[in-house]
Amino acid sequence: MSFAERFAAAAADDRAAFLPYLMAGLPDPAASVDLFAALGEAGADGFEVGLPYADPLMDGPVIQAAGAAALGAGTTLAGGLGVARRVREATGKPCAVMTYVNPILRTGLDAFMGMAADAGVDAVIAADLPVDEAAPFVAAGAARGVGVVLFAAPTTSEERLRAVVDAGPVFVYGVAEMGVTGERAGVSEWAAGMSARVRALTDLPLVFGVGIATPRAAAAAARVADGVIVGTALVRRVLEAPDAAAAADGLREAGAAFAAAMRRS
Amino acid sequence: MTLERPDERGRFGGYGGRFAPETLMPALAELEQAFDEARGDPSFTAELAALQRDYCGRPTPLYEAARLSEALGMTVLLKREDLLHTGAHKINNTIGQGLLARRMGKPRLIAETGAGQHGVATATAAALFGMECAVYMGAVDIERQALNVDRMRLLGAEVIPVTTGAGTLKDAVSAAMRDWVATVERTHYIIGSVVGPHPFPWMVREFQRVIGDETIAQLDGRHVDVVAACVGGGSNAMGMFTAFAGTGPELVGVEAGGHGLETGEHGASLVAGSPGVLHGAMTYLLQDDDGQVREAHSVSAGLDYPGVGPEHAYFRDAGIARYVAVSDREALDGLDLLARTEGIIPALEPAHVIAWLARERESLAGTTVVVTLSGRGDKDVEQVSRMRGSG
Numbered sequence: 001m002s003f004a005e006r007f008a009a010a011a012a013d014d015r016a017a018f019l020p021y022l023m024a025g026l027p028d029p030a031a032s033v034d035l036f037a038a039l040g041e042a043g044a045d046g047f048e049v050g051l052p053y054a055d056p057l058m059d060g061p062v063i064q065a066a067g068a069a070a071l072g073a074g075t076t077l078a079g080g081l082g083v084a085r086r087v088r089e090a091t092g093k094p095c096a097v098m099t100y101v102n103p104i105l106r107t108g109l110d111a112f113m114g115m116a117a118d119a120g121v122d123a124v125i126a127a128d129l130p131v132d133e134a135a136p137f138v139a140a141g142a143a144r145g146v147g148v149v150l151f152a153a154p155t156t157s158e159e160r161l162r163a164v165v166d167a168g169p170v171f172v173y174g175v176a177e178m179g180v181t182g183e184r185a186g187v188s189e190w191a192a193g194m195s196a197r198v199r200a201l202t203d204l205p206l207v208f209g210v211g212i213a214t215p216r217a218a219a220a221a222a223r224v225a226d227g228v229i230v231g232t233a234l235v236r237r238v239l240e241a242p243d244a245a246a247a248a249d250g251l252r253e254a255g256a257a258f259a260a261a262m263r264r265s
Numbered sequence: 266m267t268l269e270r271p272d273e274r275g276r277f278g279g280y281g282g283r284f285a286p287e288t289l290m291p292a293l294a295e296l297e298q299a300f301d302e303a304r305g306d307p308s309f310t311a312e313l314a315a316l317q318r319d320y321c322g323r324p325t326p327l328y329e330a331a332r333l334s335e336a337l338g339m340t341v342l343l344k345r346e347d348l349l350h351t352g353a354h355k356i357n358n359t360i361g362q363g364l365l366a367r368r369m370g371k372p373r374l375i376a377e378t379g380a381g382q383h384g385v386a387t388a389t390a391a392a393l394f395g396m397e398c399a400v401y402m403g404a405v406d407i408e409r410q411a412l413n414v415d416r417m418r419l420l421g422a423e424v425i426p427v428t429t430g431a432g433t434l435k436d437a438v439s440a441a442m443r444d445w446v447a448t449v450e451r452t453h454y455i456i457g458s459v460v461g462p463h464p465f466p467w468m469v470r471e472f473q474r475v476i477g478d479e480t481i482a483q484l485d486g487r488h489v490d491v492v493a494a495c496v497g498g499g500s501n502a503m504g505m506f507t508a509f510a511g512t513g514p515e516l517v518g519v520e521a522g523g524h525g526l527e528t529g530e531h532g533a534s535l536v537a538g539s540p541g542v543l544h545g546a547m548t549y550l551l552q553d554d555d556g557q558v559r560e561a562h563s564v565s566a567g568l569d570y571p572g573v574g575p576e577h578a579y580f581r582d583a584g585i586a587r588y589v590a591v592s593d594r595e596a597l598d599g600l601d602l603l604a605r606t607e608g609i610i611p612a613l614e615p616a617h618v619i620a621w622l623a624r625e626r627e628s629l630a631g632t633t634v635v636v637t638l639s640g641r642g643d644k645d646v647e648q649v650s651r652m653r654g655s656g
Contacts, residue, residue: 054430054558055430055543055544055558057285057439057442057443057544057545059443068429068430071557076555101542102542102550102558103555103556105542105556106541106552106554106555106556107555107556127286128284128286128542128545130283130287130290131287132274132283133283133284150287151287151288152287153286153287153288153290154288155288155292155449156290156291160290175287175288178446178447178448178450179288179447180443180446180447
């Protein structure tokens with residue numbers, strides 16, 4: 001199933017899609033596949049698979065630490081994409097890989113999109129790719145059937161929002177809070193306003209992420225979005241768990257709570 | 266030829282641009298517009314010029330170093346940025362950006378720092394303009410530059426240790442950018458070199474080009490064969506090169522060779538790196554096959570950076586300047602040479618340039634060379650003594 005089908009199925013069910021994020025290769029490649037699968041059992045509709053990067057400008061301390069640990073455990077770019085492929089195979093649910101511009105350009109735009117396509121990846125998210133530089137990424141992805149996700153922030157102007165929509169992303173990633181990834185108390189008032197602005201421009205799916213740490217915040221986001229990304233709150237459980245089995249148990253419990261929060265009625 | 270300003274995407278040739286989280290994009294556009302307006306506003310440029318003269322101590326001398334020249338068999342002219350207030354060229358940029366931040370109504374300044382010179386210069390500007398200040402500094406650098414940490418605190422700045430990565434300049438830049446992503450509405454990020462997303466490389470160059478413009482005026486038509494400067498991010502070099510590009514002299518940027526290029530432990534991104542994106546700009550950087558940015562190494566905290574300003578990347582590819590690398594050990598010898606022949610203790614960063622002159626004394630024999638002496642060496646005395654003692 002693609003992201004579009006997942007969003008449609010969730011909407012038909014009067015809920016938003018739950019799209020948890022975990023770091024590929026944490027605590028090790030095989031175990032990280034099992035952790036994604038645990039979230040799949042808990043009700044995830046698709047996944048954001050973090051490819052570890054040494055200089056993650058958009059990420060807070062928890063995901064920085066997760067990336068450093070995954071790199072320390074020997075996770076390569078190919079290894080991270082391998083995790084995405086196995087998650088896709090094991091769960092049948094769509095995967096977006098989350099990375100930064102430099103690993104993509106170092107590999108080569110076409111080569112990277114080819115690797116992503118071979119791994120069955122549905123979409124690529126690069127946290128430092130603004131719409132202004134996105135056209136070659138979108139074109140290279142389209143040639144291999146891989147979508148690109150673009151961001152809208154609380155500060156994004158109407159003109160920029162229109163450019164984001166026109167660039168043809170798989171979905172619009174609404175940054176729910178100013179700042180880097182992390183856990184915050186609620187969802188900004190801005191979310192509802194952004195939702196209305198995006199809806200007025202396009203039928204493209206809108207997904208909120210960044211700072212959504214609790215089922216309560218996720219429920220607020222779910223009322224105005226097609227999907228909700230939860231990352232740090234889950235990654236922290238993996239980092240703090242004594243072993244992979246405990247991490248999986250923790251994710252099943254937390255994942256079920258977030259998945260339940262996706263219901264709008 | 267040198268570009269008066271980058272194109273509308275912020276590119277110098279294929280380098281530069283704006284690879285930044287969407288959250289920052291509106292702020293970068295706002296900053297570009299504010300800088301463009303300020304530089305054309307006579308009241309802004311007059312206030313900046315007055316502060317440069319009365320507060321910073323400009324113009325700095327262009328000093329003919331007679332005993333060094335005699336020792337090396339060439340004529341060496343030192344542009345004495347080490348004599349500026351706070352002891353380095355960094356103040357040129359922080360006073361300019363501080364004025365701009367005040368004009369934009371931002372009450373808080375943040376900065377990253379490696380050697381601490383830029384942090385001190387930012388803390389100084391914050392005190393001068395009555396602003397809050399936070400400086401991100403790698404934990405390793407806090408240890409090796411304790412004097413500058415104390416100076417920043419005396420100036421009222423908060424020094425925030427960065428423990429991620431290797432705890433050096435690269436990580437401090439990333440940490441400062443993360444702060445800015447979250448606080449951009451009331452904070453201005455004074456980036457310390459000609460790096461980062463557009464408009465920073467262009468704006469910092471414009472605030473530093475006073476170095477080269479003054480030098481040209483002070484030369485008063487005197488012939489120069491070579492203009493040389495150290496390159497970490499490359500702001501003092503670009504401040505000098507911008508004035509000289511296309512006028513005749515050979516432009517040479519000296520990067521940190523660290524333990525030697527062959528060891529992989531260095532900061533020579535132009536000499537030994539490859540193109541990629543770091544801290545918001547397309548440029549040369551040190552990276553592995555997966556595009557993971559490698560840690561740099563240099564005895565000099567100010568050159569300990571795995572990227573470089575994008576305009577230098579353009580200069581390199583276009584052949585406008587050439588770039589060389591000098592090792593830690595050579596740099597220490599360069600520091601000794603200038604100290605003993607001229608009674609000037611340079612910072613370890615420009616000591617790399619003195620060392621390059623010494624290495625190239627045969628090929629440079631009889632020439633006239635202008636060197637940016639970008640900072641004074643007080644901050645490095647303890648470290649140099651320690652290394653000499655152990656070495």
